[in-house]
Amino acid sequence: MTQFPLVRGAHLVGSINQPTADGTFRIVSEHLGADLARIPDGEVGERFHWILFQGAAFDATPGLTRLPIDPIIVAGFDLRPLALDGTVESENLEFGPLGYASAARDSYARFMALRDAGVIAPHTRFQVCLPSPLAPITSYVFARDQAEVYPAYERAMLREIDAICAAIPADDLAIQIDLATEFAYIEHVSLGGGPLEAWFIETDDAVSETTATLHEPGSPLVIDGCVRLAARAGSHVPAGVELGFHLCYGDVAESHFVEPPTSANLVAVANGLRSAVRRPINWVHLPVPIERDDAAYFAPLASLELNAETELYLGLVHHEDGIDGASRRIRAASAPLTAAGIDQFGVATECGFGRGPAERTAPLLDLHAAVIAAVAP
Numbered sequence: 001m002t003q004f005p006l007v008r009g010a011h012l013v014g015s016i017n018q019p020t021a022d023g024t025f026r027i028v029s030e031h032l033g034a035d036l037a038r039i040p041d042g043e044v045g046e047r048f049h050w051i052l053f054q055g056a057a058f059d060a061t062p063g064l065t066r067l068p069i070d071p072i073i074v075a076g077f078d079l080r081p082l083a084l085d086g087t088v089e090s091e092n093l094e095f096g097p098l099g100y101a102s103a104a105r106d107s108y109a110r111f112m113a114l115r116d117a118g119v120i121a122p123h124t125r126f127q128v129c130l131p132s133p134l135a136p137i138t139s140y141v142f143a144r145d146q147a148e149v150y151p152a153y154e155r156a157m158l159r160e161i162d163a164i165c166a167a168i169p170a171d172d173l174a175i176q177i178d179l180a181t182e183f184a185y186i187e188h189v190s191l192g193g194g195p196l197e198a199w200f201i202e203t204d205d206a207v208s209e210t211t212a213t214l215h216e217p218g219s220p221l222v223i224d225g226c227v228r229l230a231a232r233a234g235s236h237v238p239a240g241v242e243l244g245f246h247l248c249y250g251d252v253a254e255s256h257f258v259e260p261p262t263s264a265n266l267v268a269v270a271n272g273l274r275s276a277v278r279r280p281i282n283w284v285h286l287p288v289p290i291e292r293d294d295a296a297y298f299a300p301l302a303s304l305e306l307n308a309e310t311e312l313y314l315g316l317v318h319h320e321d322g323i324d325g326a327s328r329r330i331r332a333a334s335a336p337l338t339a340a341g342i343d344q345f346g347v348a349t350e351c352g353f354g355r356g357p358a359e360r361t362a363p364l365l366d367l368h369a370a371v372i373a374a375v376a377p
Contacts, residue, residue, distance in 0.1 A: 004334035007375045009346035010035040010368040011285055011313040013246050014129035014176065015050070015354025016042035017361055021107040022114070029120050031365035035372055038127040038174040038242070039120065041107035043354055046099065050178075052077040054136040057098050057156070063088025064149070067142060079192075083142040090148035095156035101163035104128045108168050125174040125242060128164055132230050133157045135181040138196065147199045154229075158236050170240030174282070177233055179269065180248035182226040186265050187217045189258045200225045218265050227272035235278040244283035245273055251351035259289055264300040271305045281310045287350035288316040293328035301336035312342060315350035317371055319364050326371040347371050 010032055018024040024042030033039075046053040055077055058064055065085040072079040084090060104126075111126045133154040141149045165173065185196045198214065201221050213219060230245070237243045247266050249256035260266065266286045273281060284306065288297070306312060316329035326347065337345060347368055353360070 005337050005342055006344040006377065007330060007347060007372055008344050009037065009311070009313075010372065011038070011283065011311075011346055011348040012036065012040055012127070013248075013285060013315070013348060013352040014040045014043050014127075014178070015048070015352030016040070017354045017356055017358040018042050018044065020044055020110075022110045025111055025114050025120055027361060028365060029114070031362050032368055033121050033124070035369055036121075036124065038125040039111070040127040040129055040176075041103070041111070043129060043352065044107075045103065047103060048354060049075045049077065051131050051136045051139060052079070054098065054131075055079070055140055057095055058082045058136075058140045061093060061095050061152075063090075063093050064141075079139065081142040082140055084145045084148060090145075090152070093149060093152035095152055097163075098156055098160050100128070100130055100157075100160045101167065104164045105167045108172075112172075126168060126172055127174045127176060128168075129176045129178060129246070130157065130160070130233075131178050131180075132182065132233055134185075134200075134226070134229055135178070138181045138184075138191070143193075143197065143199075150200075154232070157233060161233070161236050165238055165241055170238065174242035174244065175237050176244045176246055176283075176285075177230060178246045178248060179226070179230055180246075180250055182230065182269070183247070183249050183260075183265065184257055185226060186219070186222050186269070187258045187260070188215050188219075188222075191257060198222045198225055200229055218268070220268075223265065223268050223272060227269060227276050231273060231276035231278070234273065234281070235276075237279065239279060242282040243277070243279065244285065245270075245281065246285045247287065248351055249287055249289075251355070256289065259291075260287075260297075262297050262300050263288075267300045267304050271303070274305055274307060274310070280307065283311040283313060285313040285315060285348055288314055288329050288333075289350065290318040290320060290325065293325070293332050295332055295335075298333045298336050301333060302339035304337070304340045304342065306340075306342065312337075312345040313348045314345055315348045317347050317349050317364075317368055319353075319356075319360060319367065322367060323370055323374050326367075327375060330371075330375055
């Protein structure tokens with residue numbers, strides 16, 4: 001009889017609809033704490049809409065100016081692109097603090113108080129979720145100037161990582177890097193201003209590819225470029241701190257910006273990170289659309305290559321179809337994962353659920369635990 005992988009543990013991608021970090025830690029610990037190795041703070045406050053608050057960091061950077069067009073308001077944030085205005089050379093651009101380190105310090109203080117009080121289980125790590133530098137650059141910088149502005153923003157994000165790691169002991173800390181915008185490039189789709197052009201392709205490699213090939217979904221050169229940039233951020237996380245990657249197809253009104261036809265591009269990115277990141281990767285999270293419980297979607301998982309220390313979490317828990325839907329997706333994933341030599345994995349939602357209704361939070365946390373119990377041997 002074929003031995004399928006065991007389902008053990010759960011993972012929270014990041015956003016959770018609670019008003020405070022304290023509220024997140026309490027509700028998560030009460031409803032799912034026994035199945036979690038790490039707990040995020042729920043991306044509360046200005047981080048509620050993921051990276052949209054980063055516009056203020058771009059506005060505050062000398063040398064960048066908003067395009068003189070009507071405001072583009074999304075969730076109360078102005079998404080008008082910024083461009084180099086000629087007052088500062090691009091190599092001299094200097095971003096100030098981005099806000100991630102200060103938020104992490106504040107939330108960690110509450111995390112420690114609750115762990116010391118026994119609310120949070122011992123040995124649970126505090127999880128900090130960060131976007132890849134590519135995401136804010138894509139959202140806020142005029143396409144023509146993205147390549148020139150990227151190094152300055154990347155330096156600022158690496159300083160945020162340094163500050164987080166200086167403030168929080170390594171054995172208490174887990175850092176997750178969110179890769180969502182990358183899949184808009186990989187799938188060559190629009191996030192509002194036309195299909196994204198992968199400006200970060202290595203020139204020597206790109207000359208061997210036709211423009212049509214570069215624009216096809218799943219272009220190896222685009223995948224390699226996305227992996228290379230993400231690996232620089234991941235490799236910067238010091239030893240002792242756990243590192244994970246959340247791979248994502250977006251979550252706007254509980255919809256993807258494009259529905260992946262299979263998990264092939266997710267597997268390609270995960271395998272690329274394994275080779276490119278110069279330190280251990282402790283977990284990888286892959287989304288599973290609610291419509292997919294078929295063999296075709298999961299078949300590429302047979303080629304997934306993870307090191308022994310890397311935990312796999314599949315985002316196959318959906319509140320709409322509960323235990324039955326998750327169980328179908330688990331069964332469909334099991335054979336290809338067995339072929340890949342993966343003997344256990346954990347469960348998650350496909351993205352954070354902070355922008356869903358708050359009253360859904362506790363039942364959704366309970367659903368994770370119920371799914372794990374339902375498929376236990």
